[in-house]
Amino acid sequence: MRMSFTVAVAGASGYAGGEMLRLLLQHPEARIGAVTAHANAGTHLGEHQPHLRGLADRVLAPTTPDTLAGHDVVVLALPHGASGAVAAELAQRDAGTVVVDLGADHRLSDAADWLAYYGSEHAGTWPYGLPELLHAGERTAAAQRATLAGTTRIAVPGCNVTAVTLGLQPGVAAGIVEPTDLVAVLANGYSGAGKSLKPHLLASEGLGMAQPYAVGGSHRHIPEIAQNLRTAGAPDVTLSFTPTLVPMARGILATATARLVPGTDPAAVRSAWESAYADEPFVHLLPEGQWPTTAATLGANTALVQVAVDERAGRVVTVTAIDNLVKGTAGGALQSLNLALGLPETLGLPLDGVAP
Ligand SMILES: NC(=O)C1=CN([C@@H]2O[C@H](COP(=O)(O)OP(=O)(O)OC[C@H]3O[C@@H](n4cnc5c(N)ncnc54)[C@H](OP(=O)(O)O)[C@@H]3O)[C@@H](O)[C@H]2O)C=CC1
Numbered sequence: 001m002r003m004s005f006t007v008a009v010a011g012a013s014g015y016a017g018g019e020m021l022r023l024l025l026q027h028p029e030a031r032i033g034a035v036t037a038h039a040n041a042g043t044h045l046g047e048h049q050p051h052l053r054g055l056a057d058r059v060l061a062p063t064t065p066d067t068l069a070g071h072d073v074v075v076l077a078l079p080h081g082a083s084g085a086v087a088a089e090l091a092q093r094d095a096g097t098v099v100v101d102l103g104a105d106h107r108l109s110d111a112a113d114w115l116a117y118y119g120s121e122h123a124g125t126w127p128y129g130l131p132e133l134l135h136a137g138e139r140t141a142a143a144q145r146a147t148l149a150g151t152t153r154i155a156v157p158g159c160n161v162t163a164v165t166l167g168l169q170p171g172v173a174a175g176i177v178e179p180t181d182l183v184a185v186l187a188n189g190y191s192g193a194g195k196s197l198k199p200h201l202l203a204s205e206g207l208g209m210a211q212p213y214a215v216g217g218s219h220r221h222i223p224e225i226a227q228n229l230r231t232a233g234a235p236d237v238t239l240s241f242t243p244t245l246v247p248m249a250r251g252i253l254a255t256a257t258a259r260l261v262p263g264t265d266p267a268a269v270r271s272a273w274e275s276a277y278a279d280e281p282f283v284h285l286l287p288e289g290q291w292p293t294t295a296a297t298l299g300a301n302t303a304l305v306q307v308a309v310d311e312r313a314g315r316v317v318t319v320t321a322i323d324n325l326v327k328g329t330a331g332g333a334l335q336s337l338n339l340a341l342g343l344p345e346t347l348g349l350p351l352d353g354v355a356p
């Protein structure tokens with residue numbers, strides 16, 4: 001077992017990099033080394049992450065192999081398309097370094113999916129950082145944890161993907177929902193879009209409305225969710241996916257529904273979700289009748305899940321809430337990193353959130 005580790009964070013001026021640093025500051029074995037940025041290299045971290053007082057005086061280095069080399073762990077919190085080249089150069093320098101990619105570059109196993117949704121050359125496929133991902137035939141997740149144990153490469157899932165996968169996969173793995181008839185509609189907080197300025201993200205525009213985006217099957221997380229549900233045992237997946245920006249800083253509330261396989265006893269539904277998550281430290285199926293809210297997950301590495309059967313519609317309805325920056329990114333990454341390093345999976349990860 002590796003104990004203390006040094007860690008560099010690339011993209012430290014951004015939302016995901018900042019959240020990674022917040023969690024690493026609370027992790028008993030992490031020693032924070034280089035913090036890097038792009039246009040903001042040379043400035044103090046405190047200008048970009050004023051909530052991280054312990055690191056306020058750190059100067060952001062440029063994101064280069066030289067600044068990132070020499071650490072046990074490198075976390076890449078860069079725009080998608082940027083991490084592939086950096087990771088390839090790091091592999092030449094320090095073969096044993098554990099590289100954690102918070103971006104999308106190494107998530108998809110099918111290069112054609114990558115090209116279709118991202119339009120650039122595929123960087124490759126790494127072990128996928130969702131420890132709770134069910135594999136076909138499993139009622140509780142063990143195979144994905146085995147994949148992550150001892151790995152030196154982790155592709156962290158997209159935040160929407162985490163929410164929708166956790167909501168739907170118990171029914172898919174149990175074979176009681178039709179994977180070719182899935183619908184997901186999400187309410188998304190603004191931090192999911194990163195810090196870069198876009199007119200529709202201005203407070204004067206966004207504070208007073210809910211606005212859909214990437215409508216009509218174009219969102220880049222669709223192939224990633226389908227990939228996960230195929231791992232869970234679905235031969236074919238058809239998913240209608242619609243995210244909606246709502247005026248909150250953090251959080252995702254994903255409502256995902258699926259047609260119940262005809263003849264399925266509705267009691268089998270609750271039992272599939274219960275058995276999938278009974279032993280999970282971070283994924284909590286709420287008591288019947290209680291519904292997840294994003295507020296109850298803020299700052300915590302938890303996913304709150306509920307499931308119900310709409311008998312008139314013949315559909316299973318799942319609702320999942322996560323904090324996009326914690327379980328949806330940095331927390332999920334740290335959970336997978338703990339497994340990779342042979343540390344207890346839950347080490348340093350917050351179970352309790354902040355409220356109100
Ligand atoms: N926000 C979220 O909820 C989630 C984010 N992610 C992923 O994490 C990654 C980072 O996202 P997020 O933090 O939101 O984005 P931000 O825009 O907030 O931050 C981007 C970071 O990358 C740096 N950067 C920008 N351009 C380049 C470049 N060409 N080369 C190297 N570094 C660059 C920026 O530095 P500088 O400030 O100097 O420009 C900044 O540190 C993305 O891949 C995103 O998809 C994944 C799941 C959820």
Ligand SMILES: CC(=O)N[C@@H](CCC(=O)OP(=O)(O)O)C(=O)O
Nearest residue numbers: 103104158159160188189192193
């Ligand atoms: C509000 C918002 O725009 N959210 C982003 C989520 C980004 C994310 O999960 O990251 P990756 O780009 O790394 O997949 C979106 O839906 O595209």
